[in-house]
Amino acid sequence: MGQMVVVRNSISGTGTSIRDFASALGSKRQLKGIIHLESEFEIMGGSMLHEFMHLWMFDLEVIPTGFSGHWGFSSVGGVLGGFQREEFKTIGDGKYVAGDFSPQRAIKPVLYSELEMYLAGWIPPSDVPDVWVAEDGEFSLRELTEETLAECMITSGPNEGTLDGDCIMETDSDGNPIFTASKSSTWSIEQIIEKLGPRVPNHEHSQKEFRVAFIYLSDGIEPVTESRFDLTEFWIEQFTSNEPTPRWLNVEDEDSSEKISFYNFWEATRGIATMEAGNLQSFRR
DSSP: OEEEEEOEEOOBSSBSOOEEOGGGGTOSSOOOEEEEESSTTHHHHSHHHHHHHTTTBSSSOSSOOSSTTSOOSBTTOBTTBOOOGGGOEEEETTEEEOSSOOSSSOSSOOOOOHHHHHHHTSSOGGGOOOEEEETTOEEOBOOOOHHHHHHHBOOSSTTTTSBOTTTTBOBOTTSOBEEEOSOEEEEOHHHHHHHHOOOBSOTTTSOOEEEOOOOOOOOSSSOOOHHHHHHHHHHHHHHTOSSOOOGGGOEEOTTTOOEEOOOOHHHHTTTSOEEEOSOGGGGOO
16 A cells, blocks of 8 residues: 655646645755655565555546545546456446446556546547546445344454445345446547647657655654565666566465566556656756
8 A cells, every 4th residue: 555645747738736845855857756655675576556646647537436536436447546447347227337446546557547647648639448436335235134244344353343345235146346336427538639729848858757755654663674664675676677577476366366567667658658757866966
């Protein structure tokens, strides 16, 4: 998990308002944002890609999802949530299913979606497909009978006495969550541009080379070992690489035995943008 603080944005036509708080942080021109990650594993685990996208999808509504800064119950299907359009099905009575997804994050590693790529300035608007969105979407819950309550009650740990959210969720025969909606709409990129205004600069003149500085923070209670630093450096090298992530880094999903691929920044942008984390001494003033 992570969190992004957007420090500076001078780009119009995105999901982030114009702002500049950088001088308060000692940066006159370059600092765009600050990301906090809970652990070094989040660098390649998806959180870094997620938080970075908040530079262009933060506090303005792009489509009516009901989830600020995220894609909600929509077919955007990117790092900021939503589902893949090809998995979307209507099952009747105002209920829908769209595979295993979350309204606010990608459950499994994914590439940046077309709409995310457009907002970031990496592709033209003509490459963005229409987006279906359940404007008041919410997950459907099982009937809370005594049996269900007994089955889903957490009996130990810090959440003892509360209900397991996944357990009380209604699912289809494949175990995918069912959601409901009484209001839905389809948004074309032309409608999104009419709402936000055109992106300035456009994809031909936008930034595609980024620099990032990683700072390791500890709680000061337990010493950080050299091997921990080495592992962190390894994840940074993988994330900022301009080559495909090695296949041996893929892991097997415990539930489906499916191979899960991790993506670095270059891969997630389909080779359009790059990220550099080295040679920081050249930027000292």
